Amino acid sequence: MEQALRRQGFPAVTVPLRRRDWLPTVGGRSVMNIIKVLDATAQQAMRDHNCNQINLVGHSAGGWIARIYIGEENYDIHQSDRQRTIPRSARSHVSSLLTLGTPRVSQERWTRKNLDFVNQTYPGAFYADIDYSCLVGKAIEGAKGGWFTFNSYKMTGGDGFVWGDGIVPISAAHLAGARNLTLPDVFHSPRPRRLWYGSKVVVESWSRWLA
Numbered sequence: 001m002e003q004a005l006r007r008q009g010f011p012a013v014t015v016p017l018r019r020r021d022w023l024p025t026v027g028g029r030s031v032m033n034i035i036k037v038l039d040a041t042a043q044q045a046m047r048d049h050n051c052n053q054i055n056l057v058g059h060s061a062g063g064w065i066a067r068i069y070i071g072e073e074n075y076d077i078h079q080s081d082r083q084r085t086i087p088r089s090a091r092s093h094v095s096s097l098l099t100l101g102t103p104r105v106s107q108e109r110w111t112r113k114n115l116d117f118v119n120q121t122y123p124g125a126f127y128a129d130i131d132y133s134c135l136v137g138k139a140i141e142g143a144k145g146g147w148f149t150f151n152s153y154k155m156t157g158g159d160g161f162v163w164g165d166g167i168v169p170i171s172a173a174h175l176a177g178a179r180n181l182t183l184p185d186v187f188h189s190p191r192p193r194r195l196w197y198g199s200k201v202v203v204e205s206w207s208r209w210l211a
Helices: 002-007 019-025 032-048 061-070 109-121 146-157 200-209
Strands: 054-059 094-100 131-138 179-184
Touching (some): 002 200, 019 032, 032 061, 054 061, 061 094, 061 109, 094 200, 131 200
Parallel strands (some): 094 131, 131 179
């Protein structure tokens, strides 16, 4: 995805997260450590490219984590965060937020604490001066996608008999007030011989919405 954006002239930078960096967030725990790495990457990118605003592209959970990062309220719903604050509000230096296969709701009790905070504190396309785009793939129907896809749709949006990207159902990925787009035949994750959000041709279709 980063390479596809760079080929189009966007100086893209990926937040340098490893799989083990996500382990402390399992079970609906705080995502503060992810936000701190996101902020450090954003600040470095602005210094490197001599600019004062960026576009954020969030894939999957990265999209709703970005909504927390942009926000101005303290993210203190977890006991571990009561004495910590987000490094700074990103509202002033974020021009647009584009999410790819990002769930805005969940039926899982261990993830709802974070998502409820996001939706109650920053409902919909919350900031009028930030351009919001929410994209989701229409790749497979839950009933035909096997046990994993069906249950993923059901645990996210409440219904397994719907269409989505193989992980997130369409109904759970759109955000009120945002530019909501559905991409045909686009899957949630990269696999051989199929399109996903980071495929070159798919990136070319959504990069137009970056400022």
